[in-house]
Amino acid sequence: MAPPSTSHKLTDTxxxxxxxxxINLGGCYKLLKSDPHTTNADARGLAEVLIDLASNKANKTHSLLNSFVNATHDSRLKNICKLCSSNYNDVIRDLKVVKNYLHSGAYRNIHVQVKDASEEIRQCKKVYGGASSHHAHIKKKNHEFEFLLGIVEVTLDKLNKN
Structure with missing residues (x-):
């Protein structure tokens, strides 16, 4: 991760x-204040930290889905996991592009990729909606990721306006 730029450090306000x-002021604030990487970050540095967090979460969920594909004998559940795994693969790609745009300063181009990533998660949530409660934690991971992606989007909006 590149060090945050040294322009204006974000204040608590x-x-x-x-x-x-x-969608969750308290959860967002708690997340941002609990991560030591955000302490001295400006808006660009915060966006980078959040993209890294989202990428890590997407990679972990992608790996988990792939392990479910290999472990289950239920063809319906296997197909659901494959679809969601494919969605998360696309999200990982989208986040790499977002990070490249962030590094190049092409902030206006970022929103398309973030929206694409959000749509991938919505698709996963739709297909996973009918999955057994045995894999309810994937539904939770989808929700957590969607929340994190929302924070990324708001942060990038701030950069776009600066």
Missing amino acids: EIKNLCSKT
Whole structure:
């Protein structure tokens, strides 16, 4: 991860304002204040930290889905896991592109990729909606990832306006 730029460090008030634009102000604030990488970050540095967090979460969920594909003998559940695994593979690709755009300063191009990633997760949530409760933790991971992606989007909006 590249070090955050040395421009304006986000204040506590700015973080609260940023989080007020998400679906969960308290959860967003807690996440941002608990990560040591955000302590001295400016908006660009915060976006980079969040993209890294989202990428890590997407990679872990992708691996978990692939392990379910290999472990289950239920063809319906196997297909659901394959579809979601494919969605997360696309999300991982989208986040790599987002990070490249962030590094190049092409902030206006980022939103298409973030929206694509959000749509991939929505598709996974749809197909996983009917899956057994045995894999309810995947539904939870989808929800957590969607929340994190929302924070990424709000942070990138701030960069786009600066």
